[in-house]
Amino acid sequence: MKRLLAAICLLALILYACSSTPKSDAPIVWWQFWTNPEVRPVITQMAASFESATQNKVQLGDLTWSDGHEKIAIALSTGGGPDVIELGSDWVAEFAASGRLLDLTDQLGGLRDSLLMWEPGVYQERVYAVPWMLGTRVLFCNRTLLTQAGYPPEFVPTTWADLLEASRRIDVLGEDVFGFGSNSAERHRLYKKYLPFFWSADGEVFNANATQTQFGTVAGRVSLDFYLLLSANGIVETQSRIEEYFSAGKVGFVISGEWLVGKLNRSELPFEYFVTVMPSVEPGGTGISFAGGEYLVVNKSSQNPDAAVALLRHLTLPANDQLFTSATGSYTPVNRFTAFATDSALAVTAAVFQRQIGNSRTTPVHPAWVAIEEILERGIEQALYKKMSSQEALDMIDRETAPILQKYARR
Amino acid sequence: MRGVSVGRFRSSDLLMLSPWLVTLLLFWLFPIIASLVLSFTDYQLLSGHNSFIGVDNFIALFSDPTFVRAVLNTLVFTVGTLPFTIIFAIVLAIFVNRNLPFKTFFQSVYFFPSIVSLVVVALIYSTLYARGGYIQMLLSAVGLAYPPEGFLFSENTALPAIMAMDVWMSTGYYMLLFVAALQSIPQELYDAASLEGAGAWHRLKAITLPHLKPMLLFVLVLNTIKSFQIFVEVFVMTKGGPLNSTMTIVYFVYEEGLHKFNIGYGAAAANILFLLIALIAWVEMKLVQERQI
Known part of the structure; x- marks a missing residue:
């Protein structure tokens, strides 16, 4: 028995020796999502420049979008986890409400004036996240198909009626040609396609005290009916396949972001295309788009919060913002002082994205957004598959989201 | 010592x-x-909120249409794939067990799908099932009907499409188990039966199938458990859609527990799955014991 006890003690000592690391040498652990070969070297470069500027070490951890949300939640819920984390804009409220993020409100100084789009980073009037990368969606149009459908070369759809009519005319061009590319049966994407139309029709997701969603309103119905009409005059597929179809010249219109420009410019296209801002409901109105973004947060349990906040400041400096936007192919730098330059061939495209970001909105800030989003997508899907009328689907969404919102309102 | x-x-x-x-x-x-x-708490992963709520999660689950759909889909998946997988596996095993030229080649070819990553297979099948994909083209060429929106986007065909892929992928593995069982049958039995004038059908019925019974029941238990745990195919191909037509119990547990972080609710669903599998495996094990006596 003595030998057994001695063996257990020895094992415990070995484990202790392996796990103990002097706190002073502990690096700042930064978890981020950029693993593609165009961007990852820039991440490493920015971390290295921070190390040489501050004597702090940075340890990078890579996440993927398929399971990053779960990994972050599990890490934070243990009371440990990384010091700095990249979050999608629609996750910030969820993590802020759980009390796991450091309140950055009093540590930002001039940063609040230099960076854009703070809304998703603010929860209950306190700042928990710093914007790091911004992006929006615009309307990609196939000029060649428009010409085949009888439109003059200068035609640009500016209203919903224009877009619907052009989709109709393209959709009848052939069996393997589609007017509009719309999303369905794809979680976490469908709502991003519907909300821009809802916002453009002056819809507001929540009522004033966020106890009720307002999809069952006229704005909700008009926008859903319009989305259904577009879907009926096109192809319903996953976003990646819609983009493949567009890249093959088989879809007239698709709503997408900067990444599609990069993809299109890397290949020899058998057609001409252009981008334009989201169409408005009526002539002279404003078409609203969906803005997404990447935000940086600091773990409340960080052993070195000052250095973590310093890393946030470093990453959003104009020089680093320029490096990062250039690597990601973004047209919308997060820092208003960043000198943005693109080659002349893409200047018009960049201008469209920059114009659109001014008329873009982010996911409503709510800790239960993930659950609300699921109900919203389920409702839209019911209408798309003709299981319910638009109004029934939207009323169902309002009904099912109400208990969730009221639970949070009571807290 | x-x-x-x-x-x-x-x-x-x-x-x-x-x-x-x-x-x-x-x-x-x-x-x-x-x-x-x-499963008896309302534990929220992020906030750490945790209080005992008795059997509330279980009551809520049985009135949750998504969970009920997930249970039904899982049962349909299991019942719909099991017979096909086993029949195809036995037929292929008998085929490759004969003294044919290129016997090893055929064994390898049929076994090959089992060693390919499930994610890779699911991605390939997503392409095959897509609108304008090869399967649509094939059906169109022979004049058969197909869902124009693609197999994975139709409420009626999404689950059968995943089931078909699963049968294709699993058959080779079970074939190999049946080949092992076939090779343990003494050749003398076949020789004696031939001398007695028994034909191929009689030899199959009187010798091969009875000797395969223990392996058959083992495969039945194994495949049932595997079918109840279906997740990767759904995660990669449909995310439970369209209209929850491919929602399975494990995917439901994942969505609730690891996406919405309703850990208590997800754990309750996982325990129901555990009980279901345990019950069915117990019934099947009883069958095994009865047959062995």
């Missing part, structure tokens, strides 16, 4: 067994007990 006795074991035995025992306790027994305890 000497040592102090603890019950039937000496301390040295326990020391030798400790790596396995520690793994069992930490990674098997503890999670099972923890998940059982969690």
Whole structure:
């Protein structure tokens, strides 16, 4: 028995020796999502420049979008986890409400004036996240198909009626040609396609005290009916396949972001295309788009919060913002002082994205957004598959989201 | 080896067994007990909020249409794939067990799908099932009907499409098990039967199938458990859609527990799955025992 006890003690000592690391040498652990070969070297470069500027070490951890949300939640819920984390804009409220993020409100100084789009980073009037990368969606149009459908070369759809009519005319061009590319049966994407139309029709997701969603309103119905009409005059597929179809010249219109420009410019296209801002409901109105973004947060349990906040400041400096936007192919730098330059061939495209970001909105800030989003997508899907009328689907969404919102309102 | 006795074991035995025992306790027994305890709470992962709510999660689950749909889909998946997988596996096993030229080649070809990553297979099948994909083209060429929106986007065809892929992928593995069972049947039995004038059908009925019975029941249990745990195919191909037509119990547990972080609710669903599998496996094991007596 003595030998057994001695063996257990020895094992415990070995484990202790392996796990103990002097706190002073502990690096700042930064978890981020950029693993593609165009961007990852820039991440490493920015971390290295921070190390040489501050004597702090940075340890990078890579996440993927398929399971990053779960990994972050599990890490934070243990009371440990990384010091700095990249979050999608629609996750910030969820993590802020759980009390796991450091309140950055009093540590930002001039940063609040230099960076854009703070809304998703603010929860209950306190700042928990710093914007790091911004992006929006615009309307990609196939000029060649428009010409085949009888439109003059200068035609640009500016209203919903224009877009619907052009989709109709393209959709009848052939069996393997589609007017509009719309999303369905794809979680976490469908709502991003519907909300821009809802916002453009002056819809507001929540009522004033966020106890009720307002999809069952006229704005909700008009926008859903319009989305259904577009879907009926096109192809319903996953976003990646819609983009493949567009890249093959088989879809007239698709709503997408900067990444599609990069993809299109890397290949020899058998057609001409252009981008334009989201169409408005009526002539002279404003078409609203969906803005997404990447935000940086600091773990409340960080052993070195000052250095973590310093890393946030470093990453959003104009020089680093320029490096990062250039690597990601973004047209919308997060820092208003960043000198943005693109080659002349893409200047018009960049201008469209920059114009659109001014008329873009982010996911409503709510800790239960993930659950609300699921109900919203389920409702839209019911209408798309003709299981319910638009109004029934939207009323169902309002009904099912109400208990969730009221639970949070009571807290 | 000497040592102090603890019950039937000496301390040295326990020391030798400790790596396995520690793994069992930490990674098997503890999670099972923890998940059982969690299923009676409303534990929220992020906030850490945790209070005992009795059987509320279980009551809520049975009135949750998504969960009910998930249970039904899982049962349809299991019942719909099991017979096909087993029949195809037996037929292929009998085929490749004969003295044919390129026998090893055929065995390898049929087994090949089982060694390819499930994610890779699911991605390839997503392309095959897509609008304008090869399967649509094939059906169109022979004048058969197909869902124009693609197999995975139709409420009626999404689950059968995943089931077909699963049968294709699993058959080779079970074929190999049946080949092993076939090779253990003494050749003398076939020789004697031939001398008695038994034809191929009679030899199959009187010798081959009875000798395959233990393996058949083993495959039945194994495949049932695997079918109840279907997840990767759904995660990669449909995310439970369209209209929850491919929602399965494990995917439901994942969505609730690891996406919405309703750990208590997800744990309750996982425990129902555990009970379902345990019950069906117990029935099948009983069958095995009866057949062996």
